[in-house]
Structure formats: C-alpha cells, structure tokens
Amino acid sequence: xxxxxxxxxxxxxxxxxxxxxxLEKMAAKGWRFDQIGSFAxxxxxxxxxxxxxxxxxxxxxxxxxxxxxEKQKEMEEYCEAAGREKxxxxxxxxxxxxxxxxxxxxxxxxxxRLEIIKxxxxxxxxxxxxxxxxxFLMNAFTQFQIASGNWLEFLADSSRLWxxxxxxxGIFYLLFDVAYYWNWLKKxxxxxxxxxxxxxxxxxxxxxxxxxxxxxxxxxxxxxxxxRNMVLFMMIYLIGIVLIxxxxxxxxxxxxxxGMSKTGNWILxxxxxxxxxxxLLGGLTAVVLKSGIHLDGEKEPVSVYEVLGREWKVYNEExxxxxxxxxAAEYEASxxxxxETSSILLRLGEYNQKLFxxxxxxxxxxxxxxxxxxxxxxxxxxxxxxKEFRHSSREEREKTEFRVVYxxxxxxxxRVYYDGVPMAHDWLLLTENKIIxxxxxLEDLTEEQMEKIxxxxxx
Amino acid sequence: MPREKFQTLTEQMFxxxxxxxxxxxGIDIMSRVEEMTKGRVRVGPGTLYNLLEQFQSADFIKETKxxxxxxxYILLEKGQEMLWEEYERxxxxxxxxxxxxxxx
Numbered sequence: 001x002x003x004x005x006x007x008x009x010x011x012x013x014x015x016x017x018x019x020x021x022x023l024e025k026m027a028a029k030g031w032r033f034d035q036i037g038s039f040a041x042x043x044x045x046x047x048x049x050x051x052x053x054x055x056x057x058x059x060x061x062x063x064x065x066x067x068x069x070e071k072q073k074e075m076e077e078y079c080e081a082a083g084r085e086k087x088x089x090x091x092x093x094x095x096x097x098x099x100x101x102x103x104x105x106x107x108x109x110x111x112x113r114l115e116i117i118k119x120x121x122x123x124x125x126x127x128x129x130x131x132x133x134x135x136f137l138m139n140a141f142t143q144f145q146i147a148s149g150n151w152l153e154f155l156a157d158s159s160r161l162w163x164x165x166x167x168x169x170g171i172f173y174l175l176f177d178v179a180y181y182w183n184w185l186k187k188x189x190x191x192x193x194x195x196x197x198x199x200x201x202x203x204x205x206x207x208x209x210x211x212x213x214x215x216x217x218x219x220x221x222x223x224x225x226x227x228r229n230m231v232l233f234m235m236i237y238l239i240g241i242v243l244i245x246x247x248x249x250x251x252x253x254x255x256x257x258x259g260m261s262k263t264g265n266w267i268l269x270x271x272x273x274x275x276x277x278x279x280l281l282g283g284l285t286a287v288v289l290k291s292g293i294h295l296d297g298e299k300e301p302v303s304v305y306e307v308l309g310r311e312w313k314v315y316n317e318e319x320x321x322x323x324x325x326x327x328a329a330e331y332e333a334s335x336x337x338x339x340e341t342s343s344i345l346l347r348l349g350e351y352n353q354k355l356f357x358x359x360x361x362x363x364x365x366x367x368x369x370x371x372x373x374x375x376x377x378x379x380x381x382x383x384x385x386x387k388e389f390r391h392s393s394r395e396e397r398e399k400t401e402f403r404v405v406y407x408x409x410x411x412x413x414x415r416v417y418y419d420g421v422p423m424a425h426d427w428l429l430l431t432e433n434k435i436i437x438x439x440x441x442l443e444d445l446t447e448e449q450m451e452k453i454x455x456x457x458x459x
Numbered sequence: 460m461p462r463e464k465f466q467t468l469t470e471q472m473f474x475x476x477x478x479x480x481x482x483x484x485g486i487d488i489m490s491r492v493e494e495m496t497k498g499r500v501r502v503g504p505g506t507l508y509n510l511l512e513q514f515q516s517a518d519f520i521k522e523t524k525x526x527x528x529x530x531x532y533i534l535l536e537k538g539q540e541m542l543w544e545e546y547e548r549x550x551x552x553x554x555x556x557x558x559x560x561x562x563x
Contacts, residue, residue, distance in 0.1 A: 056505040070528075071508075074485075077528050078504035081486045104489070108503035109471055109510070116509060 005031050006040040010208045013093060013125050014117050014181060016055035017200035023087075023095070027051035033097070036090045039245075054084060054096045054106040059119035061092050064265040066256050079106060092120035110192035114185075117198075121181065133174045140167045151383035152369055155376070156341045156348035158225030165218050173211055180204060225343075233284065240280040248273055305333045305356050312356065319351040323364060326452040327442065331355035331362070345373050346380065366438040368457070377433065384435050402428055406450040410458050413450045431457055468545045471502050475510055476542050479534040482523050485511055514538065 011019050023033045028050065031043035056079075058072050068076075068089075075094065076086050083103040084096040096106060107113040143164055147154035154160055180201065188198035223231055251272050255265045301313035314335040322336065323329050333356040340349040352365035369384060371377045389397050402414040416426035427445065429436040434457055445453075468476070474492040483491065485507065492502050502510075511532060514520045519538030523531045534542075 074528055074530070075505065075508050078486055078489075078508050082489060082504040084504070104501045104503050106503045106505040108501060109469060109506045112506055112509055116505075 003045050004034065005043040005045070006037070007043065008039065008212075009036065009041050009090075010205050010212070012177075012181065012201060012204050012208075013091060014121055014184065015201050015204055016057075016093070016113075016117070017198070018205060019055050019093070019095065020053045021200070023053040023097070024051060027053075027097075033087050033095065035088055037249075049099060050101065052098045052101055052103060053087065054079075054098070056094050056096070056106045056113075057092045057116045057120040058094055059092055059116055059123055061089065061094070062262055063091060064252065064256070064262045064269070066259045066261060066265065082106070091124050110195060110197055114188055114192045114198060117188075118185070125181065126178070129174050129178055133171065133178075136167055136170045136174065140164070140171060143167065150387055152346065152348055152380060152387060153341070155380070156343050156346040156369075158341075158343040159222060159230075161343050161345070162218060162222035162225055166215070166222065169211070169215055169218060173215075176207070176211075180207075233288065237280070237284060240284070241277075244273070244276045244280065247276065301335075303333075305335070307356055307361055308359060312354065312361065314356075319353060320349070320368060321351070321366070321453060321456050323353055323355060323362070323442065325456055326445075326449040329355055329362070330357070332357055345376060346371060362441055364438060364440040364442060366436055369435040371433050371435070374433070381430075381435055384437070388437070406447050406454075408451065408454055411454045413445075413454065429453065429457065467548065468541065470500050471506060472510060472514075473542070473545055474500055475502060475507065476514070476519060476534060476538050479520050479532050479538070482531050482533045484529050484531045486529065 011022070026033065026043055027046075028048055030046055030048040032046040032051070033053070034042040034044040036042070056075070058069065058075060061069055061072055072089075072094065079086070079096050083100050084098045084106065087095045087097040089095060143160075147160070147164070184199070184201050191198055223234065226234060248269055252265060252269050255268055260268070299315070302316045303314045305312045305314050312335065314333060315337045317336050317338040319336045319338050322334075335354045335356070336351070337353075338349060338351050340347065342348070347368070347370040349368040349370075350365075351368070352363060354361055354363040369380060371380050389400070392400070396418075399419045401417040401420075403417055404412050405415045406413040411429060411431040414428040414430070416423040416428060425439045425441060427438040427440060429438065431454070436457060471492070474495060475488055478488050478491045478495070488507055488511075489502050489504065492500055511520070515522065515532070517537070518535055519541055520532045521535050523533050525531075
C-alpha cells in the first residue's frame with residue numbers, strides 16, 4: 001500500500017461534524033489527514049491513533065489569499081494555546097487536530113458557531129451555487145429553444161437527450177444542495193437556541209454519492225451515443241479540462257507564493273482560466289478542421305455517374321424501401337442514401353434513391369419517423385406538421401390538405417392536395433407507430449403499389 | 460445589532476468580560492475563565508476569538524496593546540454596564556428564588 005491515499009471530497013462546507021468524524025475514523029485506521037487537493041483529500045500513512053479533529057470557520061478567508069489572513073493566524077495561536085494544531089483548510093473551513101482527548105473544543109457556543117457557518121456559506125456556497133444555477137438554467141433554456149425548433153430531431157438524437165439530462169441533473173443537484181442546506185440551517189438554528197450542537201447532515205454524503213453515480217451513468221450514456229470520432233474528441237476535451245483545473249490550481253498557488261494580492265490572484269486565475277479553455281476548444285476545433293475529420297462520421301460515394309453532362313455521386317446504403325419494391329423500373333445505375341439517428345424515444349431516418357438512365361434521373365426521397373414510445377405519437381405528428389409548415393403562410397396552411405387515398409387496418413395513405421389540386425410528388429403514410437412523408441419523382445401511385453409500400457413498412 | 464445581540468449574556472460572555480476588568484491578553488482568557496470557575500466553564504479558542512471581535516465592535520472592550528500576534532484587551536464603560544445589567548438580572552432571579560423558598 002502506498003504512502004498516500006486519496007478520497008473524493010464529497011462533504012458539504014457546512015458539514016463540520018461529518019468532516020471531524022470522518023478524519024477521526026481515518027486516523028484510527030492509520031490514515032492522517034494531509035491536505036486538500038483540486039479533486040480529492042489526501043491522507044498520509046501513519047500509526048493508527050486517536051486523534052481529535054475540530055473544525056471551525058473564518059468567513060473572511062479565501063483560497064486566493066497570498067498567505068493566511070492575520071485573523072487565521074491569530075485563531076491558530078488561540079487554538080495552539082488550547083492544544084490544537086492546524087491540520088489544513090478548505091475554503092473558509094479551518095481544520096485543527098489534537099492528540100489530547102480532553103482538549104477544550106474549539107467552539108463552545110453553538111449559536112456563535114452557526115453564525116460563522118452562515119457567514120461562510122453566504123460568501124462561498126450560496127454565491128457560487130446561484131451563479132452556477134443561473135448558467136445552467138440559461139443553458140437548459142437555450143437547449144429547449146433549439147429543441148422546440150425541431151422536436152423530432154431533438155427526440156431522435158441520443159446525444160442531445162443525454163446532454164439535456166446532464167444539465168437537468170445539474171440544476172436538480174444545485175437546487176437539492178441549496179434546499180438541503182436551508183433545511184439543515186433551520187434545524188441547526190432550533191438546536192443551537194436550545195444550546196445543543198448543530199445536527200450532522202447525515203444523508204448528505206450518501207445522496208451526493210448517489211447523485212455522482214447517476215451523473216457518471218448519464219455521462220457514460222452520452223459517450224455511448226457518440227460515434228468513434230466524437231468519443232475521441234470528447235475524451236481529449238475532458239482530459240484537457242482536468243489538466244486545466246490542475247494547471248489553474250498551480251497558477252493560483254504560484255501567484256500566492258509570490259505574494260500576489262487576493263484580487264490580483266483572482267483576476268489572473270480567471271483570465272488564465274478563460275485563455276486556457278478558449279485555447280483548448282480553439283485548438284481542438286482547429287485540429288478537427290485541418291485534419292478533415294468529420295465528427296458526424298464520414299460518408300464516401302462508391303462511384304460517380306454522369307447523366308447529360310452532370311456528375312451524380314452514387315452511394316450504396318441500406319434503405320427500408322426501394323423503388324423496385326413497389327414498381328418495375330429500368331435503370332442503369334442506382335444510388336441509395338440513408339441517414340439515421342435514433343434514441344430510446346424516436347428513430348428518424350432520411351432516405352433517398354435515385355435511378356439513373358442515359359438521359360434521365362428518377363427517384364424518391366422519404367423520411368421514416370418511428371415513434372418508439374406510443375404516447376409520444378400525437379406529439380410527434382404535431383411536431384411533424386409544425387416542421388412542414390414552418391415557412392408557410394396561414395393561407396398556404398389552410399389550402400393544404402392531406403386526403404386519405406388508400407387505407408388498410410394498419411395504415412392510411414394520404415395524398416397532399418393544395419387548393420383542391422393533388423400535388424405531383426407529395427404523399428404521407430401514417431402507420432400505428434410511423435410517420436412517413438414521401439416525395440416521389442415517379443408516376444402516380446396505384447392502390448396496388450400503395451399496399452406494397454404499406455406492407456413493406458409493416459414488416 | 461450588537462445591543463440586541465447581547466441583551467442577555469451567556470456564561471461564557473459574562474466570564475470573558477469579567478476577566479477583562481483588568482487588562483488581559485486574549486489567549487490567557489481561556490485559562491483565567493477556567494481557573495475562575497474551577498473548570499466549570501470552558502471557552503473554546505474559536506468562540507473566544509469571535510466573541511472578542513464582536514465585543515470590540517460593540518465597544519464593550521478595547522485593544523490595549525499588540526505584541527507580535529498577542530493582543531491585550533480591557534473592559535470599557537459600555538461593557539461594564541452590560542456586566543452590571545447582567546448582574547442585576549441574576550440578582551433579581553436569585554431574590555425571586557429566595558423569596559419563594561424562604562417563605563416555605
């Protein structure tokens with residue numbers, strides 16, 4: 001076993017009792033609290049011992065102070081006189097230890113203790129949480145705005161759904177954190193007025209861990225929804241972010257050592273943060289652009305076909321319905337293209353097929369919107385019409401009709417009419433779970449052909 | 460508001476102010492209170508430090524000298540008044556108690 005042990009910091013700043021108890025348990029197991037790093041608390045191997053840890057707060061203290069405040073130093077002297085040594089600090093939290101069990105506690109007035117905890121929380125926790133909440137809400141709102149522009153694309157895109165879940169979880173966690181503190185504070189105030197110790201927020205660590213577990217699962221879900229190139233991009237990005245956090249901690253410490261003022265250190269660290277994040281994002285984007293890597297995945301034509309002097313790219317992709325499936329066609333070459341996205345809620349496929357002869361190009365293009373969750377069908381159908389008429393005037397909307405031209409038990413085939421006249425190419429097929437708008441550059445469909453198409457999509 | 464805050468004094472506040480009737484270094488207050496109360500009242504260093512700060516801003520005490528990081532304090536008139544008020548309050552409590560139990 002190594003000299004050091006690291007543990008993820010999942011304590012709330014106000015949970016002094018939790019910190020004290022945990023550090024005492026670790027010391028009893030032979031791990032002395034050593035220092036607090038960017039992500040974890042470090043423990044040093046030592047002989048198991050009964051060490052009494054005491055936590056107090058200096059609301060004015062900051063991680064950016066060039067050296068401990070005069071107040072912190074004075075407090076340390078008071079504590080030393082009472083037989084307690086400084087073990088470390090975490091933001092406003094000051095941690096002391098003593099191997100003399102009978103040493104007087106650092107705080108002997110519960111109301112006063114609560115008062116300084118409240119001051120410390122107001123300065124650090126509430127401010128940062130409200131700021132983050134604002135950023136998260138703005139982001140969730142922007143995503144909602146973009147999603148509402150095309151719900152079908154949003155619902156069929158796993159990565160966007162997972163992404164939205166991450167922001168949603170973030171908002172939920174911040175609200176939970178503030179509510180938990182608020183609830184604890186009310187209880188603690190009641191206890192302190194009776195002269196009793198503030199209650200330990202028992203469930204906090206467990207709930208935080210459960211939340212982190214869920215978050216990790218959602219991030220994993222997000223990664224699984226990406227293609228290989230995007231996973232690589234995100235991995236590099238995440239490693240970059242971790243390195244930036246470590247580097248910023250180093251910058252902050254170096255500036256501190258050089259005696260930079262609190263404000264100076266704060267400003268320079270923020271500037272360094274912005275510069276590093278922009279450089280990381282810019283650098284990665286530049287690499288992606290220069291190398292010609294497609295984050296969406298690449299698509300190469302299998303050949304090129306020339307019709308009347310124009311070149312057409314030929315693809316050979318799997319599509320659910322080919323022209324040959326419902327009508328006899330003569331052609332010299334055929335190109336099939338498919339683009340699909342899918343999530344647990346929806347599958348969205350865009351397909352097209354072109355048939356080439358010496359002098360003509362025939363073809364069709366269609367979308368297949370497969371609703372995987374039945375209750376979303378009507379919502380998706382509405383979203384489809386919204387998308388179709390996005391750029392149409394009210395008059396155009398009113399003049400457009402979808403007339404049922406053929407129906408079976410499983411499906412209804414519609415033809416699109418405008419102002420009472422059938423449109424040359426536009427059809428809409430609705431099945432129990434599919435919405436299939438089709439544009440056919442072919443002759444009008446016969447009932448027999450429609451039945452064949454329905455059968456194909458019912459398989 | 461400091462006045463509202465110190466409407467009544469806790470035992471710890473009472474003894475800290477009492478110690479400062481004579482000039483005393485902050486750190487020494489802890490042991491003095493313990494001696495004075497024969498170990499019944501103990502003031503923790505964090506509590507003491509914060510109370511001294513609050514007493515100072517409420518003008519109950521003032522800083523008299525600073526040697527390195529050792530600061531000495533002494534009671535001011537306002538602090539003395541506060542102690543007297545508390546003393547009178549405790550006296551009334553004691554008298555009420557005695558009256559009731561002496562009559563029995």
